[in-house]
Structures are given as C-alpha cells and as structure tokens.
Amino acid sequence: MDTYALLLAATLNAGTVLALAALGLLINEKAGVVNLGAEGMMLCAAIAGFAAVVHTGSDLAGFAAGMAAGAALAAVFGVLVIWLGTNQYATGLALSLFGVGFSAFVGIAYTQEKLPERLSFSWPILGDMAWLGPALFRQHPVVYLTIAMALALVWLLYRTRTGLVLRAVGESPHSAHALGYPVRGIRLLAVMAGGALCGLAGAYLSVIYTPLWVEGMVAGRGWIALALTTFATWRPARVLLGAYLFGGLTMLQFHLQSAGVQIASEWLTALPYVATIVVLVLISRNPTWIRVNMPASLGKPFHPG
Amino acid sequence: MTLVSKRSILKLAALSTVAAAVLVGCGKKEEPKAAAPAAAKPEPLKAAWIYVGPVGDAGWSFAHDQGRKAVEAKFGDAVKTTFIEKVPEGADAERVIRDLAQQGNKIIFATSFGYMEAMLKVAADFPDVKFEHATGYKTAPNMRIYDASFYQDTYMAGVIAGKMTKTNVLGFVGSFPIAEVLRNINAFTLGAQSVNPKIKTKVVWVNTWYDPGKESEAAQSLINQKADVLLQNTDSTAVLQTAEKNGKYAFGWDSDMSSFGPKAHLGSAIVNWAPYYIKAIEEVKAGSWKTERTVWGVKEGLNDLIKIADVVPDDAKKRVDEIKAGLKDGSFSPFTGPVVDNTGKERLAKDQKADQAWLDKVDFYVKGVEGKVPAGK
Numbered sequence: 001m002d003t004y005a006l007l008l009a010a011t012l013n014a015g016t017v018l019a020l021a022a023l024g025l026l027i028n029e030k031a032g033v034v035n036l037g038a039e040g041m042m043l044c045a046a047i048a049g050f051a052a053v054v055h056t057g058s059d060l061a062g063f064a065a066g067m068a069a070g071a072a073l074a075a076v077f078g079v080l081v082i083w084l085g086t087n088q089y090a091t092g093l094a095l096s097l098f099g100v101g102f103s104a105f106v107g108i109a110y111t112q113e114k115l116p117e118r119l120s121f122s123w124p125i126l127g128d129m130a131w132l133g134p135a136l137f138r139q140h141p142v143v144y145l146t147i148a149m150a151l152a153l154v155w156l157l158y159r160t161r162t163g164l165v166l167r168a169v170g171e172s173p174h175s176a177h178a179l180g181y182p183v184r185g186i187r188l189l190a191v192m193a194g195g196a197l198c199g200l201a202g203a204y205l206s207v208i209y210t211p212l213w214v215e216g217m218v219a220g221r222g223w224i225a226l227a228l229t230t231f232a233t234w235r236p237a238r239v240l241l242g243a244y245l246f247g248g249l250t251m252l253q254f255h256l257q258s259a260g261v262q263i264a265s266e267w268l269t270a271l272p273y274v275a276t277i278v279v280l281v282l283i284s285r286n287p288t289w290i291r292v293n294m295p296a297s298l299g300k301p302f303h304p305g
Numbered sequence: 306m307t308l309v310s311k312r313s314i315l316k317l318a319a320l321s322t323v324a325a326a327v328l329v330g331c332g333k334k335e336e337p338k339a340a341a342p343a344a345a346k347p348e349p350l351k352a353a354w355i356y357v358g359p360v361g362d363a364g365w366s367f368a369h370d371q372g373r374k375a376v377e378a379k380f381g382d383a384v385k386t387t388f389i390e391k392v393p394e395g396a397d398a399e400r401v402i403r404d405l406a407q408q409g410n411k412i413i414f415a416t417s418f419g420y421m422e423a424m425l426k427v428a429a430d431f432p433d434v435k436f437e438h439a440t441g442y443k444t445a446p447n448m449r450i451y452d453a454s455f456y457q458d459t460y461m462a463g464v465i466a467g468k469m470t471k472t473n474v475l476g477f478v479g480s481f482p483i484a485e486v487l488r489n490i491n492a493f494t495l496g497a498q499s500v501n502p503k504i505k506t507k508v509v510w511v512n513t514w515y516d517p518g519k520e521s522e523a524a525q526s527l528i529n530q531k532a533d534v535l536l537q538n539t540d541s542t543a544v545l546q547t548a549e550k551n552g553k554y555a556f557g558w559d560s561d562m563s564s565f566g567p568k569a570h571l572g573s574a575i576v577n578w579a580p581y582y583i584k585a586i587e588e589v590k591a592g593s594w595k596t597e598r599t600v601w602g603v604k605e606g607l608n609d610l611i612k613i614a615d616v617v618p619d620d621a622k623k624r625v626d627e628i629k630a631g632l633k634d635g636s637f638s639p640f641t642g643p644v645v646d647n648t649g650k651e652r653l654a655k656d657q658k659a660d661q662a663w664l665d666k667v668d669f670y671v672k673g674v675e676g677k678v679p680a681g682k
Contacts, residue, residue: 219515254523257508
C-alpha cells in the first residue's frame with residue numbers, strides 16, 4: 001500500500017476532531033460569543049461519550065452523550081455570559097479549567113475500561129479503488145459527516161434566513177433586537193450548538209480515534225480549534241481546510257520522522273499557534289478583512305434597552 | 306445594571322474558585338487503618354509518597370502506588386503510609402513535600418524526575434527526614450536516588466520482536482530524547498538484532514509522556530511505513546490499541562496491558578517498586594539508611610517482562626528466559642561491546658560491559674536505528 005495514501009487518510013482523520021470543534025466554535029462566534037471553554041467541553045464530552053459506550057455498547061449513544069455533555073456545559077456558560085453579563089473570556093477560561101478537573105474526577109473509574117472492537121467502514125466500490133480507496137474512502141462515517149457539516153454550514157450561514165439572523169445577532173445585536181429578534185435566545189442556541197459540536201469532537205476522540213479514556217486526553221486540541229476559527233477568518237470552508245492543514249502537519253511531522261528525515265518537531269508542534277498569530281497580525285493590518293469576516297460584536301455583551 | 310454586574314462578578318468569582326479548587330486541590334488520601342494502635346505499641350513510622358499522575362492511570366504512578374501497598378501489607382501497623390497524587394512538577398511540589406515533612410513523615414518518596422529541585426530544597430530544611438527521589442541525579446546527606454533498568458526489559462522485548470516481525474522493521478514511539486529513552490530504543494534494537502540481523506528500527510518522537518491522540522498518530526505513521534512490531538515508552542495504551550486495530554504487534558509498558566490488545570500484545574515491560582520500598586523502610590527503621598544511588602533491574606525483581614503471548618515461538622521464549630537468568634546472575638548485560646552507533650563509530654569496545662557512567666551518557670542510536678537523535682537538550 002502506498003504510504004502517501006495512508007498519510008492522506010491519517011490526515012483526514014486527524015483533522016476531523018479539530019474541524020468538528022472549530023465549526024462549533026464558529027457558530028457561536030458568528031453569533032458574537034467567544035467560548036474559550038472548548039478544551040473543557042471536549043474533555044467532559046470525551047468521558048461522557050466513552051462512559052456511554054462502555055455502558056450501552058453503542059457508538060451512537062456515545063456521540064449523543066458527548067453532544068449532550070458539550071451542550072449542557074455550553075448552556076451554563078451561555079446563561080452566565082448572556083444573561084448575567086459576565087466577561088466572556090474569563091468565564092470561558094473558568095469553564096475550561098472546570099472541564100479539565102471535572103472530567104478527570106468523573107473519569108477515574110473508566111481509565112481501565114476498553115471498548116469492544118468494531119468493524120472498519122468502507123464505501124462500496126469506491127473503497128476498493130487502487131490508491132484513492134485507502135486514501136479517502138475507508139474512513140469512519142463521522143469524517144464524511146464533518147465535511148457535509150462544513151458545507152451545510154456554508155449554506156446555512158450565507159444562503160438562509162436563519163443564517164442571516166444569526167450573523168445579524170453577531171454583527172449588530174441592537175439592530176437585530178430592534179427588528180424584534182430575541183438576541184439572547186439566539187445567542188444561547190448558538191452557544192449550545194457550538195458546545196454540541198465540541199462535544200461530538202471530544203466523543204469522536206475518545207470513542208473512535210484513540211479509542212480510550214485518560215485524563216487530559218484532549219491535550220490542547222480545544223485551543224487549536226479556537227485558534228483555527230481566527231486562522232480561517234470565520235469562514236466555514238476555510239475552517240475545514242485549516243483543520244486538515246493543522247492535522248496534516250502533525251501527521252507529516254511523524255511521517256518524516258519515521259522516514260528518517262531530521263526536523264525540529266517542537267517547531268511543528270507550535271506551528272498552528274504561530275500561523276494563527278501571523279493571520280491575526282495580517283488581518284489587524286487590513287481593516288477590510290476584519291470588517292468582512294469578523295463578527296463586529298464578537299466578545300461584547302448585549303444589554304437590551 | 307449595577308446590580309446585575311455585581312451579581313455576575315460574584316458568579317464569576319464562584320465559578321473560578323470551583324475551577325481552581327478542582328485544579329489545584331490534588332487529592333490527598335490517607336489509607337484508613339482498621340484498629341487504633343494499642344497503648345503498648347510504638348508509634349508507627351510515617352511514610353509518604355507523591356505521584357505526578359492519578360494512581361488509577363495503569364501506568365507510572367499506578368506502579369509506584371502498588372509498591373506503597375506492598376509496604377503496607379508487609380509492615381502492617383508498624384508503618385503508616387500517605388500518598389498525594391497528581392502533584393504538578395515545580396513550585397507546587399515543594400509546598401506538598403514541605404507539608405508532608407511538617408506532618409511528621411519520616412521518609413518521603415518523590416516519584417517523578419521533575420520533583421528533584423523541590424525535594425532538594427525541602428531536604429535542606431528537614432535534616433531528620435529521609436528523602437527519596439526516583440530517576441533523578443542530585444543527592445544530599447538526607448536525600449538519595451533510586452531508579453529502574455527498563456532497557457533490560459526492552460532488550461527482551463527486542464528478542465521477541467525480532468522473531469515476530471515479517472517486514473524486519475520495528476517501530477518505537479519515544480517521549481523525549483533523553484539517555485533513559487535512548488537506552489530503551491538501543492536495547493530494543495540490539496535485542497532484535499541478536500536473533501535477526503536484518504532488523505531496522507524507526508523512531509518517532511511525540512515530545513510528551515501522555516497524549517493518547519498523538520501516541521496513536523505516531524504509531525499509525527510507523528505502521529504506514531512498514532513497522533509491524535511497536536514499542537513505546539509513553540504512558541497510555543494508545544500504541545498497543547493502534548497496533549491491535551491494524552493487525553500488528555506491540556508491547557505493554559509500566560503495567561500489564563494485555564487486556565487492551567489481546568491479539569497485538571506480545572508482552573508487558575513492567576516495574577515493581579515493592580522490593581526497593583521495603584528495603585528503604587527497613588533501613589529507616591534499623592537506622593542504617595544512608596545516601597546512595599540505587600539502580601535495580603531484573604536481578605532485584607524491579608523490572609520484568611511479563612505475560613509473554615502464546616503466539617511467540619518457543620525458541621524466543623527460551624532465549625528470554627536465558628537472558629533473565631543471565632541478568633539475575635550477572636553473566637549477561639544488554640550492552641556488551643562491541644556497540645557501534647549508526648554512524649559507524651564504536652561506543653563500547655569488544656567484550657566490555659556497560660557500567661553506570663556509560664549508561665547515564667547514552668546520546669546516540671545504535672546501528673540499525675534510522676535517523677539522527679534530535680539535537681539540543
């Protein structure tokens with residue numbers, strides 16, 4: 001089998017966790033809310049999903065539990081920042097720290113558990129193709145779901161009324177309010193949708209990707225997802241590509257190492273963050289880029305009246 | 306408006322306090338003792354352990370805690386043990402060690418490399434307390450160090466890997482390029498070459514002890530490049546599980562991991578700290594404790610390769626038994642010259658056996674390992 005086909009396959013898989021979480025965060029950021037709690041939500045979802053699969057044996061139950069856990073934590077965060085007007089950044093950080101500790105506490109009983117073996121998935125006909133089969137068509141269904149979700153989000157945000165309202169809430173909550181839209185309710189729903197997707201990402205990590213549970217296993221992927229939304233200048237398609245880029249960099253680094261090529265792996269580990277800072281600097285220097293894509297009320301609380 | 310923001314600040318404060326408490330409050334647990342000591346009995350000796358991870362992680366900290374439990378089983382009421390888990394390396398560690406010393410513990414075991422400086426500082430302030438540090442290199446009049454010899458396990462794992470591989474390519478998922486890990490990689494390769502001279506070892510560094518996602522990605526990339534027997538010195542079961550998923554072979558690390566990859570598992574390289582802990586406590590009780598460096602291995606029952614799988618051919622099992630016997634009576638050493646590095650330079654002359662000073666300074670790959678050791682320390 002061609003190693004590059006396998007490298008491509010591994011990249012798609014690695015990018016999926018990042019893409020799911022980043023797409024979720026994109027939704028709530030489009031509505032004007034920054035949730036720095038991604039890491040904590042993903043960890044809680046990872047243990048919730050893992051525990052659900054241990055008890056029910058069903059992956060779907062695991063994904064559902066992960067999404068529910070993510071959405072529930074996001075709802076708490078949403079109520080705090082939207083109705084009680086707490087600082088979004090501080091509250092998000094608190095949620096992150098809470099999630100790290102809480103998931104570790106709940107997860108103690110599950111560190112020795114293991115999940116049943118599953119059949120691998122392959123598209124009929126397509127999966128049997130010579131090079132493309134192993135490269136693209138033998139992934140877990142969630143990988144394809146993620147791509148579909150990114151495309152759906154493009155359509156939802158820019159081609160539907162729902163998307164228009166969501167963006168209005170993020171751009172100018174006062175105008176949306178004046179038009180009679182329930183700004184706070186919409187923001188809460190967006191935050192919960194973001195939490196649910198972060199939850200799916202966490203559950204995918206613990207149930208399918210590794211598949212195991214250990215404390216702190218998200219290991220910074222939540223922060224990379226947050227960086228990704230900025231890196232992608234709040235565009236869903238770019239988020240997806242960025243996720244594959246960041247995921248691919250890790251895989252490429254391992255691939256080069258095992259091929260005996262000498263590179264500084266610490267540098268590549270830092271690259272997603274460096275790239276994000278570069279993009280931030282670039283868009284800060286170019287006011288039109290910001291105005292076009294960054295939600296104007298991002299991070300700002302909204303008080304009606 | 307003001308009311309709202311005041312309330313929100315309170316909420317925020319409450320939330321952060323909870324978060325901080327969860328994060329900082331490393332769980333302290335004292336093992337309950339069944340009966341109160343009778344009046345005639347002498348005060349029990351108080352001994353404490355601090356762990357970097359949770360005791361339930363089936364890895365490094367778990368193994369140390371098994372050692373602590375062995376101490377309890379052996380000495381019963383004569384020793385009272387305490388442990389503190391999940392102590393971050395650095396400033397927090399100093400506070401925790403100081404607390405333990407103030408609470409009257411007479412001997413304290415710090416079980417992670419990063420506790421070294423913290424322990425050294427506290428040791429200076431408590432001359433009556435004995436301090437023991439695992440895997441470090443600094444000592445004091447009342448602080449000494451102890452270590453295991455994992456390379457003996459990896460040599461035996463190598464023998465098995467050399468017999469089991471079909472592609473003649475082995476894979477190693479490394480944490481950090483330090484002497485200990487390089488020893489493990491080299492011994493693994495030498496062990497494999499002793500039964501199969503065509504062996505090549507590919508190494509991937511993940512720069513972490515503990516990130517299952519990365520560990521499995523690294524394992525996958527090794528498998529993609531034809532490695533069919535993997536070994537790791539990272540702490541999770543991810544590498545073994547990735548091998549299982551791909552129909553390849555791998556080993557368990559630190560503790561028996563056979564149940565995590567029933568088909569992939571060839572054996573588990575384990576460490577059993579009990580003999581050392583029992584010896585240390587006995588020395589404190591007898592007053593014969595003195596500063597020294599202890600490096601134990603298979604001979605003393607500290608290291609072992611256990612649960613060797615049924616698929617391993619009998620001649621490999623027999624060879625592993627011979628090596629164990631040789632390590633026990635001192636007739637065998639995994640690093641026996643000539644040892645040549647992968648640039649062709651001789652590192653250990655013919656028939657010479659590696660001593661501790663040589664082992665401490667391993668900074669190269671032996672012949673057969675691909676690539677270069679990452680530079681910079």
